[in-house]
Amino acid sequence: MRSIWGLIALVATATFYLYLLSAFLPPGPRAVRVHDAEPEHTADESEEEVLRLKFPSDLEELRELAELLKFYKTEHTGYVFILFCSAYLYKQSFAIPGSSFLNMLSGALFGPWHGLLIACTLTTVGSTNCYLLSRTFGKRHIIRIFPEKVAMLQRMVEENKSSLFFFLLFLRFFPMTPNWFLNITSPILNIPIPIFFFSILIGLIPYNFICVHTGAILSEIQSLDDIFSWGTLLQLLLIACVALLPGALIRRYSQAHLKLDGLEPNGHQKVLNDRKTR
Structure with a gap:
């Protein structure tokens, strides 16, 4: 019970x-809405809406948030960087x-390149924090809530102990179990922090790379024409090649060296699926 209250206190403090x-923002842009029906109104009499920060849930909200933070970045670069890093590490x-x-x-x-470096660093540090919090x-x-999945992963870690780093790479490239679940179960599986850190x-x-x-x-992109420009198409092709090449290499290695019997998408065992169909 003490561990639960400690975690709740930590989550509350971070929140x-x-x-x-996010609440005490520096002076920023305001969305101005002018009354078209009453042209005699001046800009000083226009209505203003204060733009507020929140986690984006779709592409439209992502665009709006990106435009807002771009303004802040030109005036308050350090603030935007700290805010972004804090939100990322929180998640x-x-x-x-x-x-x-x-x-x-x-x-x-x-x-694209500075963003990739920042995203990879924050992903690794945040996942390591998750590992330490879970431990x-x-x-x-976790063992009480997910006994079957933990037992399955424990068995596979033991079977692939001689190639543990490549086994973890395989799981990250092809997430048979969600990344968040690997983060919270790794201390239970006795995976050393250095191997966990570099596998992430x-x-x-x-x-x-794909997301960034x-x-x-x-x-x-400002219009639909920009989507089908040669520059955009070449960038998308590069993204696909970079994403597929390491995956193909680790898949070939896994087929020759790793024991992956029974591992299916989302971390379920075939035997569990068989029980459900009976």
Whole structure:
């Protein structure tokens, strides 16, 4: 029970910090709405709407947030960087879905290459935080809630102990089990932090590359014609090649060296699926 209250206190503290960071914004842009029906109104009499920060849930909200933060970035570069890093680490550390939108936002704000470096660093640090939080607060609760999946992963880690790093890379390139679940179960599986750290850093490069470069392209597209320009098409082709090449190499290695019997998408065993069909 003490571990649960400790985790709740930590989540509450981090949430309060993120709230304060987003609530007390520096002076920023305001969306101005002028009355078209009454031309005698001047700009001083126009209505203003204060733009507020929130996690994006779709592409339209992502575009709006990117435009808002781009303004802040020109005037308050350090503030935007700290805010972005804090929001990203908050999601990763507490295993909250939605990192793909933040990866795309990284590309829109910082460009494709700087954005990729930032996204890979934050993904690795945030996942390591999640690992440490799970080891400190949640090991017994995770085993109690997910006994079958933990047992399955434990068996496969033991079978692939001689190639543990490549086994973890395979799981990151082809997430048979969601990344957040691997993060919280790794301390239970006794995976050393250095191996965990570098498997995240390397294994999620293709995924981060796709999201970041997609965000960079979306921020540059102004019309449908831009989508079908040669420059955009070549960038999309490059994204596909970079994402597929390491995956193909690790798949070939896994077929020759790793024991993956019974592992299916989302981490279920074939035997579990057989039981459900009976």
